[in-house]
Amino acid sequence: xxxxxxxxxxxxxxxxxxxxxxxxxxxxxxxxxxxxxxxxxxxxxxxxxxxxxxxxxxxxxxxxxxxxxxx
Numbered sequence: 001x002x003x004x005x006x007x008x009x010x011x012x013x014x015x016x017x018x019x020x021x022x023x024x025x026x027x028x029x030x031x032x033x034x035x036x037x038x039x040x041x042x043x044x045x046x047x048x049x050x051x052x053x054x055x056x057x058x059x060x061x062x063x064x065x066x067x068x069x070x071x
Contacts, residue, residue: 012036013070014063018055023062028054 018024019033028051035048055063 010067010070014066017066017069018059018062021062021066024055024059028059 015032015036019029019036021029024032031047031051032055035044035051037044
């Protein structure tokens with residue numbers, strides 16, 4: 001149970017760092033920021049499902065750096 005809590009906390013911190021990273025294009029940062037909002041319904045999850053693969057393909061280095069810094 002502790003491992004899940006640690007993983008979720010690190011993921012949230014990494015997402016916050018990624019939203020503020022200037023190396024990531026502005027539309028992807030806005031999409032990630034909208035995906036982090038506590039909007040009821042599936043809207044925020046749908047946005048994250050669109051943004052996540054784009055970040056993975058086009059912004060791997062900032063993504064990796066945010067994950068490392070979120071420890």
